[in-house]
Amino acid sequence: MAVSLWQRLAARASVPVFVASGKDEPDEIQDMLWQTGRIKLVFTPRHASLLVVTGQIPVEQSQSLAIIHDQLPHPRATLWCGGQPCFEFIAAKRAPSPQTLVASAEDLPQRIKETQKQLLSGKRQSEPDLNPDRPPAPWQGKGDHGQGGEGMMGGKPYGRPMAMMEADLRDGLMLDALEFSVGPFYHGLPAGLMASVSLQGDVILKWQVESPPFPTALPSVFVRALHQDTPLADLEIWRVRVHLQRLARMMALDGLDCAAVRTLRLAGPLPCITQAGLGALQKQVGSLEKHLRKRGFFALGAGIGELDAQQANLMGGYVGRACGMQEDARSTSKPYQALGFTVSCQDKGDVQSRRLQLFAEVHQAIALAAKAGREEVMLTHEEIETPVGRLTKRQAPKDHSEMLQSLLPGMEWREALMTLASLPVAGATREGGWQ
Amino acid sequence: MDLANLLLIPLIAAVLILALEKCLRRNHSSYPQARPYSGGGDLSSHAWCRFHVRYYPMALLLIAFEMEMMFMYPWAVVYVAEGIKALMEMGMFLTILALGIVYAWREGVFRWQ
Structure with a gap:
């Protein structure tokens, strides 16, 4: 009686979900789950009851996924969305049951809630460990306390060298x-x-x-503008969307969950926005920025993750402009010039500058979209300024993860994560993702 | 009788707590579950390592100034009897401590890291 009452109460609570992202536009799914009621995205598998694997996991990373899987407490289950389960991960123990595969991202929230209910009611068995239940680094010392090992530290008592x-x-x-x-x-x-x-x-x-990180899929509208006439308003609306999604992830990292959800709710329906809606959006973004200023969102990034001129030049895009570089492919395009486009910049090149730059570009892009929409401006250009850098017919924005090796040493862990969230580290692919 | 009660009550409480712990204890985590989380990665050196306790100098200063306050209570009693002489002694003591604060300030102890 009491147990079933607990189960019913637990089934009504939010479902804690850990998302492991694979290739092919995984962020869209995470953003959708953030906004869904009764689903709580958690940052470690220890706090989750469901593991959601989005996109395709490369075979060489299936062992890492198995480690994550085993860290979920019982009862637990795995849902695969947007990619095939990697069978090395499932091991020879069992094949994936059909209900673990979710065909479309729209079905995912419902399937998550159903699976949690089944787990709690006992209709679905908790998944067993995939890795063997033995110490990952077994005892190798001599004597009970490693006192017989070599050197002052007693050799390698647990199969790992002592920290030096x-x-x-x-x-x-x-x-x-x-x-x-x-x-x-x-x-x-x-x-x-x-x-x-x-x-x-x-x-x-x-x-x-x-x-390196998986390449992110650029919205197809930017690739299309290289080859054929594309409404300029569409390009700018997608720029607003991608920038807002990046800002939302930064807010979530800073613990501003409500502001992150609010931002994602602004970004989500943007591809269908009307001309009339753009004026309201400008006001909503302004109010969000004011709210974040009060919360210290911008001040928190001051002096953190400062890039030098060479690094900023290498990354280009909004990162370069946050460093004061007047580099923007839009400034050489006639339709943009006709709309009165000017390059907006910051001067310091730290996380705060990048956050301010993203907001400045969001405001600018909304204004450009409204003007271009009214005048029905079309654009084809050999160089397109995407939200993550410059795109040409020959070259997509590159991967910059190698730069982290010189940028991150010396930073505290918190500063490193803030810096990473503010940079478009991953390269871009031209495919439109799995959407 | 009282002594027997005194011994019996903690004994019963201890047995009850142990029994309760046995009933409510969750299953022992398996080794894969107990692994430290680093997003699918693993430790390559032993986790026994020395960390820099960054608040250490500040904690040390707090203790030093707490001791100072402790000396001031008996001094207040002595001051009534001794008068200006006790005041001068305490003044010297506080001056030496204040020099310590100035030195610590210069060394950046109060700057939180």
């Missing part, structure tokens, strides 16, 4: 450096990015990229 002292980057006090690998499913990193990290306390000593 390394030079400190902050105040010169040398302490032990902790070495580990992070990703490819760490919530604060771009999907797919795997790095080998050395930490001293919370300061990053070394950041070595093991595998």
Whole structure:
């Protein structure tokens, strides 16, 4: 009686979900789940009851996915959306049951709620561990406490070397450096990015990229504008959407969940927005910016993740403009010039500048979209300024994860995550994603 | 009788707590579950390592000034009897401490890291 009451109450609560993103436009699904009631996206698998795998997971990362899977507490289940389950991950133990595959992203919220109900009512069995239940680094020392091992530290008592002292980057006090690998499913990193990290306390000593992030799919409207006449208003509306989605992720990282959801709700219906709706959108974005200013969203990024001129030049796009570079492909395009486009810039090149730059570009893009929509301006150009950098017929925006190796050492972990969220690290693909 | 009660009550309480813990205890986590979370990555060195406790100098200063306050209570009693002499002694003591604060300030102890 009591147990069933608990089960019923638990079934009414929000479903904690951990999302592991694979290839092919995974962010759209995450953004949709953020806005769905009774689903709570959590940042670690330990707080989740369902694992949602979006997009296709490369075979070489299936073992990392198995590690994440096993860290979910019981009862647990996995849902696959937008990609085929990797059978190496499922292991030879069992084949994926048909109900774990979700055909379209629209069905996902409903399937999540149903699966949680089935788990809690006992109609669906909790998934067993995929990795064997034995210590990952078994005891290798001599004697009960490793006292018989080699050297002062007792050799390798648990199959891993003891942490050794390394030079400190902050105040010169040398302490032990902790070495580990992070990703490819760490919530604060771009999907797919795997790095080998050395930490001293919370300061990053070394950041070595093991595998680059999955390329993100550019909205097809930007690729189309390279080849054929495309309404300029559409380009600007998609720019607003992508910028708002990036800002929402930064807000979520700062703990401003409500503001993040509010931002995503503004971004979601943008492709269908009317001319009349653009005026209201401008006001809503202004009010959001004011709210965030009061909450310290911009001030929080001051002095963090500052790029030098060379790094800013390499990244280009809004990152370069946040550093004061007057680089924008739109300034060489006649339709934009006719609309009175001018390049807007910041001067410091830190996280705060990038946040301010994104908001400035959102305001500018809404105004341009309204004007271009009224005058029905069309655009074909050999160089298109996308929200993540310059796109030509020969070249898409590149991957910049290698730059992190020189940028992140010396930062605290929190600063590194804020910096990563403010940069378009992943390269872009021309495909339209799985949408 | 009282002594027997005194021994019996904690004994019963201990047995009850242990029994309750056994009933409510969740299953032991498996090794894959207990693995530290790093987004699918793994540790390559041992987790036994020394961290820099960044609030250490501030904590040390707090203790130092708490001790100072402790000396001031008996001093207040002595001051009534000794008068100006006790006041001068305390003034010297506080001056030395104040120099310590100025030095700590210069070294950036009060700057939170």
